[in-house]
Amino acid sequence: MSEVKIYSTPTCPWCIKAKEFMKENNVEFKDFDVSTDQKAAHEMMEKSGQSGVPVIDIDGTILVGYDVERIKKLLNIGN
Amino acid sequence: MTEEKYDTVIVGGGVSGLGAAIYAGRLTMKTAVIAEQMGGTIILTNDISNYPGFKQIDGMGLANKIKEHAKEYNVEMIDKKVTKIEKCGDGCFKVFTKDDFLHTKTVIFATGTKWRKLNVPGEKEFSGNGVHYCGLCDGVMYKDKIIGIAGGGDSAAKEALLLAEYGKKVYLIFRKDKIRAEPINFRKIMENKKIELIPNTNVVEIKGGKSVNGVVFDKAYKDSKEFELDALFIDIGHIPLSNLAKEIGVEINEKGEVKIDRESKTNLEGFFAAGDVADNVFKQAITGVAEGVIAAHSVYEHINKE
Numbered sequence: 001m002s003e004v005k006i007y008s009t010p011t012c013p014w015c016i017k018a019k020e021f022m023k024e025n026n027v028e029f030k031d032f033d034v035s036t037d038q039k040a041a042h043e044m045m046e047k048s049g050q051s052g053v054p055v056i057d058i059d060g061t062i063l064v065g066y067d068v069e070r071i072k073k074l075l076n077i078g079n
Numbered sequence: 080m081t082e083e084k085y086d087t088v089i090v091g092g093g094v095s096g097l098g099a100a101i102y103a104g105r106l107t108m109k110t111a112v113i114a115e116q117m118g119g120t121i122i123l124t125n126d127i128s129n130y131p132g133f134k135q136i137d138g139m140g141l142a143n144k145i146k147e148h149a150k151e152y153n154v155e156m157i158d159k160k161v162t163k164i165e166k167c168g169d170g171c172f173k174v175f176t177k178d179d180f181l182h183t184k185t186v187i188f189a190t191g192t193k194w195r196k197l198n199v200p201g202e203k204e205f206s207g208n209g210v211h212y213c214g215l216c217d218g219v220m221y222k223d224k225i226i227g228i229a230g231g232g233d234s235a236a237k238e239a240l241l242l243a244e245y246g247k248k249v250y251l252i253f254r255k256d257k258i259r260a261e262p263i264n265f266r267k268i269m270e271n272k273k274i275e276l277i278p279n280t281n282v283v284e285i286k287g288g289k290s291v292n293g294v295v296f297d298k299a300y301k302d303s304k305e306f307e308l309d310a311l312f313i314d315i316g317h318i319p320l321s322n323l324a325k326e327i328g329v330e331i332n333e334k335g336e337v338k339i340d341r342e343s344k345t346n347l348e349g350f351f352a353a354g355d356v357a358d359n360v361f362k363q364a365i366t367g368v369a370e371g372v373i374a375a376h377s378v379y380e381h382i383n384k385e
Contacts, residue, residue: 009219013123052207053216068116069159069160
């Protein structure tokens, strides 16, 4: 099973979509609210080199933004 | 999905495309909506207070409601990027994705727009690191910071009002002498003590180290062209996503918009368009939805005259 981390803010629509996608496809993930969790915000910036959300970490591969086709590919989710 | 022929394929999943889908579905046409990002750019708007029937709703809420409504009529929703559209010999169309295609009698083209960029030094370098395009997404990262917004339209005004909830000071920087906000938003801007206007000014460079720490203006503001801020949100309008239509001979105007008539028809038989990608003057959710609805009706008429 893939290890998925989503770095997000509560108001970010793409973050909400990313989390909905994971739930719809029964993918377990850890959600980090970088607007309140400074440690997670720092971790996100270290990983992605920037502060925009969402940042999605799938087994160490870092995606900036919500790219559903790349997410499907990385998680081997069929169409 | 390859050989099955649709009555219409709606390219674009914003509110215009989804509004078209409701009517296409109700008219019992075999319909698919195909889009890379269902919901469209409206989901990045936190406050919609001018869509009839909703005193206030956020963009994602509105898009989801229209999408759920369309699903009531067995409309197929496909989350994929369209790479090409081709006209077939039989007068139909093929709508391609990376690895497949949809065969359809008609197309409703509702691809919308993308953000216009400033195209100044530093914009690309600091993208995501102090240069942002979505206040709703990234504004919260700049609590008690100094935020600039490049843009003078209603969208920029609304962005300023949102970002003033986070920043200690918000500067609205725009090239004309007045902002072009709706009167109701203009009043809110003028009443908000955190927001300051910098008119007749262009950002010509974005500067920083690890992240943004300032911008350079084309003329002095308070005796200096250099101006310190922690983030710049860019909201200077949109570029129509009309290339796929242009490639198959659909007429485009000088702004890059698809030319349509009052029935949402383009110059290409069987190819209709609606919403922000079309050459309408007043681009609103409600007008885009209306064009989508008209397009669906025109598709119905087109198919049934065959």
